[in-house]
Amino acid sequence: MAKARRPQQRPQPQRAMSGGANGAHGANAARQPSATKPSKPPTVASRASGSSRLASMRERTGTAAGTARGGPQQGRYAQPPWWRRNLGALLTVGAVVALVIAFLIAAQIQNRQASIGIGDPVPASVLKDVTSVSPTVAAKVGPGTAQNVFQATPKGTAPLTTNGKPEVVYVGADWCPYCAATRWSTVVALSRFGSFSGLTLMKSSSNDTLPNTSTFSFQHATYTSPYIGFNATETADRNGNKLATPPPAATSALATYDVPPYTTQAGGVPFMSYGNQYVTTSGLFVPTMLQGLTWQQIASDLNNPNSDVTKAIVGGANYQTATICALTNNQPGSVCNATEIQQIEAKLPQPK
Numbered sequence: 218m219a220k221a222r223r224p225q226q227r228p229q230p231q232r233a234m235s236g237g238a239n240g241a242h243g244a245n246a247a248r249q250p251s252a253t254k255p256s257k258p259p260t261v262a263s264r265a266s267g268s269s270r271l272a273s274m275r276e277r278t279g280t281a282a283g284t285a286r287g288g289p290q291q292g293r294y295a296q297p298p299w300w301r302r303n304l305g306a307l308l309t310v311g312a313v314v315a316l317v318i319a320f321l322i323a324a325q326i327q328n329r330q331a332s333i334g335i336g337d338p339v340p341a342s343v344l345k346d347v348t349s350v351s352p353t354v355a356a357k358v359g360p361g362t363a364q365n366v367f368q369a370t371p372k373g374t375a376p377l378t379t380n381g382k383p384e385v386v387y388v389g390a391d392w393c394p395y396c397a398a399t400r401w402s403t404v405v406a407l408s409r410f411g412s413f414s415g416l417t418l419m420k421s422s423s424n425d426t427l428p429n430t431s432t433f434s435f436q437h438a439t440y441t442s443p444y445i446g447f448n449a450t451e452t453a454d455r456n457g458n459k460l461a462t463p464p465p466a467a468t469s470a471l472a473t474y475d476v477p478p479y480t481t482q483a484g485g486v487p488f489m490s491y492g493n494q495y496v497t498t499s500g501l502f503v504p505t506m507l508q509g510l511t512w513q514q515i516a517s518d519l520n521n522p523n524s525d526v527t528k529a530i531v532g533g534a535n536y537q538t539a540t541i542c543a544l545t546n547n548q549p550g551s552v553c554n555a556t557e558i559q560q561i562e563a564k565l566p567q568p569k
Contacts, residue, residue, distance in 0.1 A: 335455070339416045339433060339512070346516035347401070348408035350531055352555065357522035359557045361532020363402070363501045365564070367540055368479055369494065372568035376492045376544075377466060379446035383492035383544040386467045387435065388475075390453040391460070392422035395500030396487040397432035401515070402501050402533030403489075404433060409538055409552045410545075411442025418512055422455050430504050431512045436460060444545050452486065474498070491537075492544045494568070501533030535561055 339347075377384045387403065389396030397419070404413060419434035421427065435449035450463040463471060470490040476483045480498035489497045506525040507515060518526040539561035542553035552558065 334418050334512070335420055336434075337418050339418055343512050343516040344413075344416070346519050347404050348413070350405055350519050350534070354520065354522045354527065355531055355535060356555065356557050358528055358531040358535065360535060360561055361528035361530075362525070363529060363532035363536055364499075365536065366497045366499050366501065367491075367495050367536065367565055368497070369566040369568045370474065370496060374493055374568070376494060377470065377490060378492065379448070382442070382444060382446050383494075383541070384446040384448055384466070384490075385492070385541065386463075386470055386490040387447070387449040387487065388463050388467055388471060388489075389435075389449075389451060389487040390457075391419050391434055391436070391451055391455040392425060392453060392457055393486050394421040394425060394427035394430045394504055397421045397430040398500045398502055398504035398507065398529070399487045399489070399533070400432045400435065401507075401530045402537060405519070405530060405534035406537035406541070407440060407442070407445075407447060409534075410444045410541060410549070411440055411447075414439050414441075420455060422457070427504055427508060430507050431510060431515060444548055445541060470496070491540045494544060495540050495565070501536065502529040504529070540565060 377386070385407070387399075389399065400419075404416070407413070415438040416433045416435070417437060419432050421430040421432065423429050434451055436451040438449065440447040440449075448464065448467055450467060451460050452463070453460055462468075467490075470493060471484070471488060474490060474493075474496040475485065475488045475498055479496060482498075485498065487497070487500060506529060510518075510526070515526055515530075518524040519530060521527055522531075535557055538552060539558045542548075542558060543562055543565060545553070547553035553562075
């Protein structure tokens, strides 16, 4: 009967049997080697030696035990990129640069908005308010808050004239805020003796003290009067670029009177000479009250004698009017005989 085969087992050595054929067969079987000779199990020493060699190889290749070749290496430091090491400083610099750019853009926009209208002819409504200030307003203002900065030249100084008339000289610059203030008063005062044409709108520098003060420019203006002459020079535009050089008579007056003891800042502006008999080497008032106001707002205020704007501008114009009247023998009488003008004229310094 068929039997299932038993799993093959490792041949075992058989004991030699004594006697007969069976004994001989057993002895031969015992001497015959097995088909497969088992390998000797590794000793402790051999295992240690292999582990030592494997560890040495791993050290040389940089591969840690239990870590696949090409994986992260133990005991090594990878330096982060430069931008990560300086991330805090970079963020600070970036923020400062962004603020500077934002400031420059805002300043450029503000300057562009402030320059709207500059160089345009003075609107008729503004010109009317400035050149025809009510005598009632002028009388109520008197000297106002303007400064008496008029100085007399030495006694015997030759009068400066043009066509037989006393000449008023103005030297200023479009960028100058104190020139801006003086022009308002000058237009009011000289309009009492004659008329302007060619006046244009102007603002003082946007980068100087009292920036963007609304005013006029005399650069292209002309003036006619039967009583006086007027010579005006704007030496630079509102950005400081050169425009014009004063004519010889004005240059001579500057060299003589725009120096100590008449001023502590030689060659400064504004400078005005009234027939070389009186000079001013500074503005008639500090135009803080004009800040932020448009040309129309300032001009409209001149109808209100209680306005700070009117007290400064018309007060300065009254001083100028009294000084001019001292040169014209109080002509015209309709202007020079006004009580407030006579009172100011009496207080003007006398030549020595």
